Amino acid sequence: MARVVVIGATGHIGTYLVPRLVRLGHEVVAVTRGTSKPYLPDPAWAQVEFITLDRDTLERQGTFGSTIANLQGDVVIDNICFTLDSARQLVEALKGNVQHFLHIGTIWTHGHSEVVPTPEDVTKRPFGDYGIQKAAIEAYLLELARREGFPATIIHPGHIVGQGWAPLNPAGHFDLSAFSTIARGDTLELPNFGMETVHHIHADDIAALLILAMTHWSVAVGEAFHAVSPGALTLRHYASAMYRYFGHEPALSFAPWDDWKSRQIEANANATWEHVVRSPNCSIEKGKRLLGYAPRSSLAAVEDALGWLIANDRIKA
Numbered sequence: 001m002a003r004v005v006v007i008g009a010t011g012h013i014g015t016y017l018v019p020r021l022v023r024l025g026h027e028v029v030a031v032t033r034g035t036s037k038p039y040l041p042d043p044a045w046a047q048v049e050f051i052t053l054d055r056d057t058l059e060r061q062g063t064f065g066s067t068i069a070n071l072q073g074d075v076v077i078d079n080i081c082f083t084l085d086s087a088r089q090l091v092e093a094l095k096g097n098v099q100h101f102l103h104i105g106t107i108w109t110h111g112h113s114e115v116v117p118t119p120e121d122v123t124k125r126p127f128g129d130y131g132i133q134k135a136a137i138e139a140y141l142l143e144l145a146r147r148e149g150f151p152a153t154i155i156h157p158g159h160i161v162g163q164g165w166a167p168l169n170p171a172g173h174f175d176l177s178a179f180s181t182i183a184r185g186d187t188l189e190l191p192n193f194g195m196e197t198v199h200h201i202h203a204d205d206i207a208a209l210l211i212l213a214m215t216h217w218s219v220a221v222g223e224a225f226h227a228v229s230p231g232a233l234t235l236r237h238y239a240s241a242m243y244r245y246f247g248h249e250p251a252l253s254f255a256p257w258d259d260w261k262s263r264q265i266e267a268n269a270n271a272t273w274e275h276v277v278r279s280p281n282c283s284i285e286k287g288k289r290l291l292g293y294a295p296r297s298s299l300a301a302v303e304d305a306l307g308w309l310i311a312n313d314r315i316k317a
């Protein structure tokens, strides 16, 4: 059993990961600022050691890496690294002091989808600061693994879904009004032909993949894996399935992007743009082959989130 330090332990991924680690008998150290609570209660949290710190403050002081190294984790899982400088500070301190380092990246390290489903090892052409920085972190970690044997694995999630927060909806944004429209059986308008794609993943399936990578250490080190469902969804199919989930026949209309955008609030239009312009559709063949990864479908993941939202009166079904 290992001592596992989870940086950013109480968010979407940590909510499912930490109880799983505890139940497997690992000693878990949860690093957060102490402001967020896990989305779901679980008795396993009583067995967790909490360390309260602000990564940004310690990074500015140059002490974040050494602080984490001093926690003496056999395994360190970094959920909240967004810049190459941030990764460097941590990894420099962990070199020689950790058996396995798992970094959470993103499928946005791929820019626009090219040949789909996209495997992990294609040439990456990210755009936008977030994807560019995450791709730089991945390249740095893989090079370090190759050159110096640093035991890094990179896990790239899709759109994270779970109980307690709003999933990316069939209109490509996070506003729950899209689900409410569908639940009432009213018409939902989609941009273009609704043929652009989104690629969800249940947070619990990310947790499962992280643990599979830990248990298949020798094949996982020096590798990156997509953490997505077995298949991306077109917005059109996603929306139609949601109508059926709520007991209606699909009632969709379509409009060219500029037209559609003119009827949305800016935040929703921007969120949809970020998703459809990439239209992710990623392969999990590598994770299946090397690790035995078997996540649930996108619709099953979304339906789990919807069940929670309905039970908590966030969507009027």
Ligand SMILES: NC(=O)c1ccc[n+]([C@@H]2O[C@H](COP(=O)([O-])OP(=O)(O)OC[C@H]3O[C@@H](n4cnc5c(N)ncnc54)[C@H](OP(=O)(O)O)[C@@H]3O)[C@@H](O)[C@H]2O)c1
Binding pocket: 007, 008, 009, 010, 011, 012, 013, 014, 031, 032, 033, 034, 035, 036, 037, 053, 054, 055, 056, 079, 080, 081, 104, 105, 106, 107, 156, 157, 158, 159, 160, 161
């Ligand atoms: N959301 C998505 O759909 C999506 C998709 C692809 C990839 N990702 C990747 O997933 C990762 C995020 O994982 P998540 O969604 O599980 O995270 P999350 O829900 O945003 O939770 C963040 C966690 O980190 C802690 N935290 C935040 N800022 C901190 C700081 N300055 N110092 C110490 N702790 C801090 C939070 O607790 P406190 O608030 O108590 O500090 C919380 O435990 C990121 O690397 C992101 O790029 C996300």
